[in-house]
Amino acid sequence: MKAYHNNRFETNGRVALTFDDGPVENTVKILEVLEKYDVKASFFCIGKNIEKHPEIFKMILEQGHFVGNHTYSHTRKMGFLSTEKIIKEIETCEEVCQRVGGVKPSTFRPPFGIINPKIQMALKKTGHKVIGWNVRSYDAIIHSENMILKRIIKKVKPGDVILLHDTRQNSIEILEQLLLFLKSNNYHPVRVDNLFKIDAYS
Numbered sequence: 001m002k003a004y005h006n007n008r009f010e011t012n013g014r015v016a017l018t019f020d021d022g023p024v025e026n027t028v029k030i031l032e033v034l035e036k037y038d039v040k041a042s043f044f045c046i047g048k049n050i051e052k053h054p055e056i057f058k059m060i061l062e063q064g065h066f067v068g069n070h071t072y073s074h075t076r077k078m079g080f081l082s083t084e085k086i087i088k089e090i091e092t093c094e095e096v097c098q099r100v101g102g103v104k105p106s107t108f109r110p111p112f113g114i115i116n117p118k119i120q121m122a123l124k125k126t127g128h129k130v131i132g133w134n135v136r137s138y139d140a141i142i143h144s145e146n147m148i149l150k151r152i153i154k155k156v157k158p159g160d161v162i163l164l165h166d167t168r169q170n171s172i173e174i175l176e177q178l179l180l181f182l183k184s185n186n187y188h189p190v191r192v193d194n195l196f197k198i199d200a201y202s
């Protein structure tokens, strides 16, 4: 199983902004901010949410962003599932991606960042590459936008993968401030497949 968390060899200031758990209504506003700053990002989508918001999923793809597999149901029991059930979660999400957007993501991000032997076994079978992160915003836990932003800014360096959630209302404000910071400090946000030189879809 190949896993990518950041690119330590990056020298050109490229970083990757990643958004988990969509697509949801809020994703549309995130897409607007990304377009305003002409930035491409990566979205790890939940199959169930793609079914609920197929038009938003298509919008993500049409606007040139990257999508990856984030399971079908994003169950809290992820750490307790059998290998078989995990494979089913991954494959069902993949089917939805194909049906709705015509893409077959070659990357996977495990819900809650959990990697255990059963998940490893499942990934060996499905062949997905794991995209992790190394800058966590804690946007799902901390509610102050300023504090979230400060945490990210303090930590960020070239080659980093930043974790955000498109399900969080405050991610819009954080994103705009973060993009301004990155721009004025010579960072260049790119898609994860560009940062790691891998194929987005198979």
Ligand SMILES: [Zn+2]
Binding pocket: 020, 021, 070, 074, 110, 111, 112
């Ligand atoms: Zn998630």
